[in-house]
Amino acid sequence: MRRLLAAVLGAALLFGVAPAAIAFPDRPIRLIVPYGPGGITDITARIIAPALGDQLGQQVVVDNRPGGAAMLGFGMTARAPADGHTLVLATTALAANPVLFRDIPYDARRDFTPVSLVGLVPMVLVVPRNAPANSIAEFVALAKRRDGQMNYGSAGNGSGNHLTTEMFMHAAGIRATHVPYRGGGQVMTDLVAGRVEFVFAVLPTARPFILDGSLRALAVTGRTRSDAVPSVPTVAETVLPGFALYEWLGLLGPAGLPEPVLARLHQAAVAAVRDPAIAERLKGIGVEAQGSDPATLATHLDSELRRWDDLAKHVRFEVAQ
Template sequence: MPMRLLGALCALLLASAPALAFPDRPIRLVVPYGPGGITDIAARILAPRLGEALGQQVVVDNRPGGAAQIGFGLTARAEPDGHTLVLATTALAANPVLFRVIPYDARRDFTPVSLVGLVPMVLVVHPSSPAHTVRDFIALVRSRGGEMTYGSAGNGSGNHLSTAMFNHAAGGLQALHVPYRGGGQVMTDLVGGRLGYVFAVLPTARPFIVGGQLRAIAVTGAARSSALPEVPTVAEAALPGFALNEWLGLLGPAGLPAPVVAKLHESVVAALRNPDAAARFREIGVEVAGSDPEGLRRHLDRELTRWADLATHVRFEVAE
């Protein structure tokens, strides 16, 4: 065999070695939040189906804290062999505008695998609110002169950031932000009439809406949600072009070998196509995606730009 051909064959075998050996032990799926939230629920739907596709157990590892920085940082520092992944959220793109120092670089320190799904937000108010449409709502907030309150699960949470984006798009609405230490108490206080409004993830808000404890004004996605088909989008109701979703994306540390990325992506797509998994995602209001790695990279780039741009118009309290 000519030496040139032999060298090419050796290079090909070396390049494919990671894929042939991977995975050779259980995979850790880091969730940068505590149990019970939408990211954790989605991870526990995805993990067993992903494990079936890969032929290895996928173990969910909750690492909450620091506005998801602990989980993201742990993944960024992991060995780039495909056995540590993170189910990332909007926080990966928003944290650079909220913290002066973070223990990772969102573009440089991760390898995108797949956009898993989009999670629409829904604007909800107490049933006693006089607002029934987005235009009613905007007028109501303006009439309160900055005194209307909105709740969030904390500074930098999806509720907080989505509200800031909406308030800016609606012409600079002024309202009082009330941060909590988690999403549960936010909904409790809105149902109790102690808050003016909340932009909540649809899976969290839907039971209260269906039960008549909250009124849905609009969803934030580009299209109506199949989980609340009668509720209009913000764009069709008042603000053309407005579209905002929480998102879930699977990433590994920087430097994952291409064959490992390809195998992971193929397995994610297979997991998302599982009929049972697809039905469970629909039930909780997650719109499954299953993009290729480059699709997630482009999505992350757009999100980083979006939040950086918002920070030039909206003053956020920046943490150390």
């Protein structure tokens, strides 16, 4: 037995395969969600985890690790052993946090191995039903007249609502006051009540309010209209030609994943995300399923890091820590 083991290990080293990669995966895989239960990142993780587990032949366990604007979960992933048994479902926050926080316990470029882009999530601009603006053009004109006097809500500093709004306002040449909340539920309640004047929300969160008439949808941020609210125009077809902005979800592991492990994870992720049944379920919650090679996610992450860094040169963010 010892001779056989030595032969196997010798062959693995001869062909450049790390021993840990030979039997990968040999135990359940932890999929870290850097947010609490119930949000779109958590729901997406719970949709893809069983399919990913089926592809890998091991259970994929969703592990919610909220805190620090997702930095707790990102940091845990960066410090995990690079054996493929710990992954994170990352979001736009991975790219945006460097412009929002001084002390970050990881480097977004160096400390992770991109596996696959999972999905893109368009946002929708919603206002109270009695708001004076009935279209995105009227909204922009109103915001310019009131120059900084309007307010908008978000789920917190560094949240998708916050970042999308700042990017839109920079592109449209308008200003408004940021009102951060601790989570997305209260901000939508206060928007319906008129205590804040607008929110860029993910479609799954906003759609029930749009359908029951509590909120008025003015525009979506995707390249095309959304099947979830087909009558709502895009920002690009109305006031800002070429504008497209998505929240994104990507699967990453710690830096230094062995190539055979990365290849196995990538193959499994693409098969899971592109499965027609999974893609349809993701579509139902407002996520446009992707499934990409690692290089595509790496390029996307680098582009996002540069985009938020550029925005920070023009927008005064509330820098914390």
